[in-house]
Amino acid sequence: MASLSPDSLSKAPPNNALEWTLEMVRIPSVTGSSAEGQFAALMRQKLARVSYFRQNPQDLWCERTENDPLERENLFALVRGSGKRVVILAGHFDVVSTGNYGLLEGLAFDPYPLLEALLKTLKGSDNPADRQALEDFESGAFLPGRGILDMKSGLASGIVALERFAQLVDRVGNLLLVATPDEEHGSKGMRSAISTLARLKAREGLEFVAALNLDATADSGDGTAGRTIYTGSVGKLLPTALFIGRPTHAGYPFDGVNPHLMAAEFTREVESNPAYSSVADAPGLAGMLAPAPTCLEQTDLRDGYEVTTPRLTWVAFNVMLMRSEAAKVLARFKRAAGQALERALALEQARFEEFEDRAGRPVRPLPYKPRLLEYAELEKRALEQAGPEAVQAAKTQVEAESTDPLCYARQLTLELVNLANLSGPAAVVGFAPVYYPVALLGQDLKSKRLLKVCQEAAIRVESEFGQSISFRPFFEGISDMSFLAPLEGTNDSPTLSLNMPGWGTRWNVDYQGAELLGVPTVNVGPWGREYHQRLERVQTDYAFRILPELVWRLALGALE
Template identity: 45%
Template sequence: MRRRAEDWTRQLVAQPSVTNTAGEGAFGPWLRRELLKLPYFAERPDQVWLEKTLHDPFERFCVCALVRGQDRVAATVLLTGHYDVVSVSNYGELEALAFSPDALAAALPSVLSAETDALALADLASGEYLFGRASLDMKSGLAAGLALLEEWAESGERGNLLFVAVPDEEENSHGMRSLVRQLPDIERIHELKLLCALNLDAEVDSGSGELGRSVFLGSVGKVLPTALLLGRPTHAGAPFDGVSAALLLAEVLRSVELHPDLMDPHPSEPGPPPVLLQLSDLKPSYDVTTPPGMWCAFNMLLRSRTPEQALAQFRAAVEAGMTAALENIAERARACGAAAEMNSEGMPTLTYAELLERVEKRGGTAALRRLEALARAAAPELDTPRLCQQLTLAAVQEAGLTGPAAVIGFGSLPYPAVELGQDAGSLALLSAVEAGIRAAEAQFGVKVTARPFFPGVSDMSFLSQEDPQSTSAKLLRANTPAWTVRMRLEEETGERLSLPVVNIGPWGRDYHQRAERVYQPYAFEVLPQLLGAVVRARLSAG
């Protein structure tokens, strides 16, 4: 399967399917045409089709290809991954070559530095890596799935393979969030029983490949806790007449950023601490008045803790930082011989849901409708965190809230943490993974490791769905200001499919960077065979 995996990788990489561009929209129809050239699908064109993504401002498609086994059983394994890619602007003068691996490899030495890019240059000289945008993330993973699909079509083995390539993982996972709502109908129409899903995303390994050769039995979750920190603006010449929003921010950062107490305490693999992803003041222009407030957003990964627990931890940290800031201001005022009355007892830290209660109490349903209208009007112009910021600011004004105070919430699409459970389907998939690893190790003489969590957020989060009526789901909805305009798919109450899922993909280095590259021996030789061994083991178990 090596030749097929490499050929598919090169064909897929050549397609400029950057997220939210015409290239992404064109990819689905292109891949369908390519699949219809294969003898199996040329004879069965109804087994390759496009699913248009739901509630999507862009026209793009999930590409579905079904290969049936020798006997018409329902048992089916889903192979899936995303085909959208990040921007190529960071290639600079080589941007035009980003989707041409050979031309890019020839040109890269002219822009790489022996001091800062020694590993990339060594990998280039080795000939063992294929360079190019999405060579790693994640078109070589899709290519391994397609190589297995071709082999399955020729072998006539028992059981079915459903390959689905989805758009938009890089921004909002819109493709997968749409697909899980379309899979129930796909099952019924094609008389399938989906047993599990194998996601084909890539891992990064800057060493020998020992970490890269991994099967992930789950995927981390993510929330983006936000804080709007309201001070009291004052003239720069009389700083102690107000409350410095900048100092509030500084102390909140000290309480949250990289704090070990805010790590997820999962017993097998504790998560990293939170890191700041966004901050801004709220001044539209320059003057000598201190900022009225500051906005910040943090990346917080989830393994075992729930969104409720994450928000409670974040709230406690924000409250501690706000209290420390007021104490700091009072101490510095005394040192400067100024008077500053600072009392933290009446200083509120509200969730966005609690803020909306104040809005309704003060302005009634008319005020809530004004916020809803703002959300609809601003949604086309702003990304989700900025939209959440503007809606929080508007709600503060509607509520008449003044500083010092804090409003916390969530500022992006939540990614639920997923891991294999103790149900029969999960245990059967785990057994298949273990059998597949043993087969690959015996065939290729390399060690493959099963690890608990894929370290980056992934589409896996949406293949194993939690109950939309759960406490966590309700909390997220109530405290994400942009929810109703950004998470329309989550607002739907229709059927959605939930499957046990693991990640089995290639490894390489520097994804999303100009030296992005995939390690070819593993991606083209080991990975397709490993996938095949896992699929056979799972289908043979019934």
């Protein structure tokens, strides 16, 4: 495969995808960092060098994300032509942290020095992943760096399309680049951008005919799976369970109930269990299975050592969705939590009986009756026990203190448990923010037309570059497509509004704005390997030569 370096750019087609990628990668925009907060303004300065924006500075602007204590900004760059039709080019600019680079962390945002260092450090390693990476780097076909794959090279292809469109004399339609922060955390950028886009559409009478999300794909092979146009994106829920035990001195374990045992039974039941996987039911996709759920967090909420057993254990799971089914997910996880309570207490009773028998003492039943509540039931109980003022005060305090969605849900659930005077053994099940709806191309005319444009562009690119472009229905890494595309089902809202802390406030989604946009969306981005890892790398020929051409043709085709 062809490789690209700064010295070989003159041999490449006339685009600046590599230069734009390197400029963006060098900004260390880790989610939550000051650099993430500065990124939009820095890129606005860089894009202002483009001739169109020198002449039309009003079409290049930044807007603060809504209800964001970190005061981050979205970047909008609009190149206008004739008519009201608009294609959106969307991507996020935040990246995950760099601690896993170890001694090379200082080079994480400098791809070519990092490449040289990795070529040295990977030699002699017997780790299969290291050997694969070394082979990739020695081939000249891959370039490393934090965010180079996820997803600044994708964003660069959108910028290149914007530049090329600006150079046309008779432009038909309009191209709008939307670059957002916080995708790796809670998608606050895109959730805020939806409101901006809805206002822009209403103010100027624009018609958003398509959106191209430019997120990356992982491929451990030759790129056949990576060179893909996705016509939808999985959704995501974060089911949670707070297990409440009865603390006791560690020397007298049977005088209490340890919530870790209940949580362990819960995790054992749910972790990687395909019975809890979402199954698609859309026409032509019925039976497709989402990735199995996995535990993201399990903690006893204590900061230091105590000889007392914990009172609480919190568990949060990641659940990918292939259809709208929040109520069913809640029911499944509530059932699992109930089974965990029963199994844990039965096991506790059996071990207590064995212990008493060995000690020569008479056996007695442990006096525990477990309780199982949904978050909505917990809030109702807290209102009854403590009153609305106390509940609202708890919500206000937690919202002021928490910027992390899991932390927010955990802390508010704990506060309500205290206000409700809920004692263990018990469990409270609910959801943590943020909810990502399932996104799918529909059967409407705009969606069918976008699919046809994608198919035609793929055929042309295959013919010219000799590399296949495949189609898949679901982008499985979750993405901002969930907020751009027509929602596969907003009927999840009643369940979520009652059982997700923060719904309707900081973690809200502008569903009315999203429905107003009604923009068919596909994902087309770079491919590479090991994103979020120290060996994150992008396949250069596709990212910097083929992808910009594919994005360009998709954008033009959608505007016709």
